[in-house]
Amino acid sequence: MAADPASTIAQSELLQAADRALQGRRLIEAEALLDRLPSDIAIEDEPIAALLRAELLLLQGDHSAEALRLLAAIPAESPLACRVATARASTYLQLEAPDRASRILDPLERECGAQSVYWRLRGQAELTSGRADRARQSLQSAVAIAPADVEIRNDLAVALIESDDAAGAAELLANILKVAPGRVDVALNLDHAKGMMGVMPVRGRADDDALWSRRLEAAGGGAQRSGRAALAEALYAQALVARPRYDTDLWRQYAKVSQRHD
Numbered sequence: 051m052a053a054d055p056a057s058t059i060a061q062s063e064l065l066q067a068a069d070r071a072l073q074g075r076r077l078i079e080a081e082a083l084l085d086r087l088p089s090d091i092a093i094e095d096e097p098i099a100a101l102l103r104a105e106l107l108l109l110q111g112d113h114s115a116e117a118l119r120l121l122a123a124i125p126a127e128s129p130l131a132c133r134v135a136t137a138r139a140s141t142y143l144q145l146e147a148p149d150r151a152s153r154i155l156d157p158l159e160r161e162c163g164a165q166s167v168y169w170r171l172r173g174q175a176e177l178t179s180g181r182a183d184r185a186r187q188s189l190q191s192a193v194a195i196a197p198a199d200v201e202i203r204n205d206l207a208v209a210l211i212e213s214d215d216a217a218g219a220a221e222l223l224a225n226i227l228k229v230a231p232g233r234v235d236v237a238l239n240l241d242h243a244k245g246m247m248g249v250m251p252v253r254g255r256a257d258d259d260a261l262w263s264r265r266l267e268a269a270g271g272g273a274q275r276s277g278r279a280a281l282a283e284a285l286y287a288q289a290l291v292a293r294p295r296y297d298t299d300l301w302r303q304y305a306k307v308s309q310r311h312d
Contacts, residue, residue, distance in 0.1 A: 061087065061096070068102050072109070085259055097124045104137055114141050132162035139171045148178035166196035173205060182212035200230050207239055217244035218277070234261065238268040243274025248281060263292035267300060274307050282307045 172186035268283030
């Protein structure tokens, strides 16, 4: 029996709406839209449905095995091949298997290299594997494709930090905060980069004790990374005083650097 044209249109619209919701990280909306699809929808007829379900599972976390099962069922010749590959790579990064992610991505540069997500994932895999210089190159390629993407620029800054280019990272992170001033993760990375350069953080008016303590800790980590033991000890000590609750890990960091300084 031929499919009802009206039903097909409605299904296509549902998939497009779910895709937009996922791209906007509106996960509850995306899940509700995908739940309206027929339960017996064939993957070969609508591979995008399996892909969207897999991407939703990845964004929800802790569903890597099910995501991989859905992705494996999508035909290899699908026009979604690059998106499937990046989803599989994302899954292996979640599973802390960056080498497997790299093995998926590396052969696909020709087919997928025009997409910023490809280069970002490749950079993340390289960074997780300790190849900071290669990660920086990959993330620079991603930034060249999507220069306004804050997430990619922040990833590049982390790669610069891991490459011991604190000044380059600090400049990049400061520029990100001009357009995204509320990004705490970016601010912490900036404090870390400045700590590497021996620069103390300055408390902001909106910094409560918990955030100020985290900023001091981030700067202390940067100072410790660059061998500034005395500065790291002082920053960790201030972080401990400001921390609202007892923090075992922070005490360990302080003890480690103070013992080395002694």
